[in-house]
Amino acid sequence: MQRPAGDIRPPEAGAASGERVWMNRWRSWRLAAIYREETRTGPGGWILRDSRRVDAQLCGRLPLRSRPRCQTTRHAQVMTLQGRTEVVTGGTSGIGRAITARLLREGVSVAICGRSSAAVAKVVTDLDRSGTGKICGTPVDVSNSDDVHRLFAFADVELGGVDILVNNAGVAILHSVAEMEPGDWLRSIDTNLSATFYCCWEALIKFRQRGAGFIINTGSLLGKNAVAGGATYCASKFGLNGFSEAMLLDHRQENVWV
Ligand SMILES: NC(=O)c1ccc[n+]([C@@H]2O[C@H](COP(=O)([O-])OP(=O)(O)OC[C@H]3O[C@@H](n4cnc5c(N)ncnc54)[C@H](OP(=O)(O)O)[C@@H]3O)[C@@H](O)[C@H]2O)c1
Numbered sequence: 001m002q003r004p005a006g007d008i009r010p011p012e013a014g015a016a017s018g019e020r021v022w023m024n025r026w027r028s029w030r031l032a033a034i035y036r037e038e039t040r041t042g043p044g045g046w047i048l049r050d051s052r053r054v055d056a057q058l059c060g061r062l063p064l065r066s067r068p069r070c071q072t073t074r075h076a077q078v079m080t081l082q083g084r085t086e087v088v089t090g091g092t093s094g095i096g097r098a099i100t101a102r103l104l105r106e107g108v109s110v111a112i113c114g115r116s117s118a119a120v121a122k123v124v125t126d127l128d129r130s131g132t133g134k135i136c137g138t139p140v141d142v143s144n145s146d147d148v149h150r151l152f153a154f155a156d157v158e159l160g161g162v163d164i165l166v167n168n169a170g171v172a173i174l175h176s177v178a179e180m181e182p183g184d185w186l187r188s189i190d191t192n193l194s195a196t197f198y199c200c201w202e203a204l205i206k207f208r209q210r211g212a213g214f215i216i217n218t219g220s221l222l223g224k225n226a227v228a229g230g231a232t233y234c235a236s237k238f239g240l241n242g243f244s245e246a247m248l249l250d251h252r253q254e255n256v257w258v
């Protein structure tokens with residue numbers, strides 16, 4: 001069914017089948033047009049969509065039934081990885097090392113850290129030239145705010161700034177509450193939660209200079225589900241979820257996505 005060119009009126013509710021085909025086409029076309037209108041290239045080549053404007057457009061221009069259900073701000077920004085710079089905490093083993101290896105292949109330059117200087121040096125040597133991105137690393141204890149400041153200064157010098165932060169360093173100390181020492185509690189909270197705050201605080205300074213940034217905080221199933229023996233770990237990871245969600249609300253208008 002053809003409409004005259006330039007006719008963007010919505011079809012009538014309860015229309016006949018030919019008109020319903022048109023209705024579906026019209027919805028797709030309006031969505032694509034709104035996304036096109038609200039997409040722009042931001043500072044440093046970031047592709048940005050202002051999700052508030054998209055939401056407003058959708059609410060104002062589309063009939064209720066055609067609004068997408070999951071229009072969340074988290075999906076509103078699209079980014080190319082090639083040429084970006086990134087800090088990965090705890091990049092010397094496990095998940096952090098795997099993230100680093102993958103990002104290097106995608107053309108991202110990565111600064112890693114861990115407490116052991118030997119482990120940092122080994123990963124830098126192993127992963128050097130494994131992709132188009134540059135890798136560098138420095139020994140840092142992320143539970144210490146001065147060390148974290150040093151890590152971001154190091155990334156500035158080596159990579160020229162930070163676009164993406166992966167807060168991955170973590171410890172899993174699993175004891176019942178009665179068996180737990182105060183030191184276990186502090187180590188868990190300091191590494192899994194306080195360190196995330198220190199790193200985000202430093203990263204925000206860099207992101208504000210660049211006009212945008214991404215933060216990935218490594219959570220856990222135990223950040224949603226309590227298990228026996230997991231009190232300290234659960235406390236840190238439940239806390240991490242709350243911190244991450246509140247931080248997104250604080251800073252999404254500055255193009256910082258968590
Ligand atoms: N593995 C899992 O099944 C799983 C499941 C859910 C969530 N997670 C989360 O995923 C993240 C990584 O887990 P993983 O299993 O890959 O851990 P992992 O293999 O034990 O690696 C932890 C990394 O963090 C570093 N690290 C620990 N404490 C640090 C500190 N204070 N300062 C700087 N670096 C520190 C370690 O290096 P050094 O020891 O040299 O400092 C290491 O590079 C953690 O946040 C963890 O909670 C893991």
